[in-house]
Amino acid sequence: MDKICNVPVAVPSAPDLILDLLVADGGTLSAQSLCRAGALMGIGESTLRVGLTRLAAEGKIARGERGSYSLDRRGAALARAVDDWRHKQAQAVAWRGDWLAVHDAGVSRTDKTAWRHHALALSLRGFAALRPGLQIRPDNLAGGLEAERAQLAALGLAPSALVFRLADLDDAAQAAARKLWNVRTLEADYRRLQAGLERSEKRLRTQKLETATRESLLLGRAVIGHLIRDPLLPAELMSPKPRAALLAATRRYQDKALVLWRKWLAQP
Structure with a gap:
């Protein structure tokens, strides 16, 4: 790569x-x-x-x-998820300590395509495995449980999977749940991606139009791929500042990239 x-x-x-x-x-x-x-x-x-x-x-x-x-x-x-990356931050609401959960231990793995769609749905919505067959994420998304059921189903979650709210975990399980996401790695990725965008943004000004146009698409789609998979963790688990900074940098970069693409496509 x-x-x-x-x-x-x-x-x-x-x-x-x-x-x-x-x-x-x-x-x-x-x-x-x-x-x-x-x-x-x-x-x-x-x-x-x-x-x-x-x-x-x-x-x-x-x-x-x-x-x-x-x-x-x-x-x-x-x-639609890709289309909505600019507004992802607005999907987060206050977290009260409960979790959204998916129990999929009984989901068949024989249909590889269906299983791939199922796993992708969980990944895109920020779920992580607390136990084999039990995926969870903080219950901090707008619309709550019903909206999440609809989102997961639309993205390809297996119909036999159970989607529910999980509360009142014991102290050990609650502590384990809060450590499912590697916050340090996430924050380091945000900073690396932001630095890459800012460096490329400076280069675009001096590159040939064809080169700049190609680079802006490849880099922009790579960063947006990270953003649409961002688990949108609440502030209690991770500071929102690195994500917000990356999101702002990506918006600026994509606005300039779109100008480049339209200019390039307008050429005879």
């Missing part, structure tokens, strides 16, 4: 690139523009167009007039 400013980055697949650009743009993009973006990432036109067809068939994007495409905001929950 390559690195940009000490941040590991990966070239997206055609479907991922299409979704990234449509999320970032917020409007519609032509197939021609998306194919040009694919060429910048080393993705052939035929591969890009197959990606467009696949995403449209899955209901993740919508086709408009004259071969234009937009994100179907009624579609996949994962795309």
